[in-house]
Amino acid sequence: MSRTEEEWGHIARYLRHAANKIGPDLPLCLPGEPRECGQTAQQHVLLWASDLKARGHHLIEESAPSHDEAAYYAGPVYKDKLTLLRDSSERRSA
Structure with missing residues (x-):
């Protein structure tokens, strides 16, 4: 998908915000991200989306009353x- 660095940056911030809402104690990226840590905004999107997916899966596992139900939702x-x-x-x- 073709996006500008600014568009990727907006998406990365939304993902980081969502991950921080689900799980406590997540470090925020440095001011002026993504350039200060050396990664592009697109790399931030991929990293935060992966983190959010893992947190969502873990939340399913912790919230489901049984392994079978967790497997169904996941x-x-x-x-x-x-x-x-x-x-x-x-x-x-299209």
């Missing part, structure tokens, strides 16, 4: 949501 429900997002993205780009 598996079929997740895949259905992902399919809807991909379909929506394809319709917008």
Whole structure:
């Protein structure tokens, strides 16, 4: 996907904010990110999205009353949501 550095930066900030809402004790990136830590805004998006995905999965595991229910929400429900997002993205780009 083609985005400007500024657009990637906005997405990275949103992802970091979401991750901080789910899990405490997350360090905020340095002022002036992403350049101060040496990574691009797109790399920040990928890192924070990975962190958010892991935190979401962990939250499912901790919240589900059983292993089977956790597997259901982390598996079929997740895949259905992902399919809807991909379909929506394809319709917008067509």
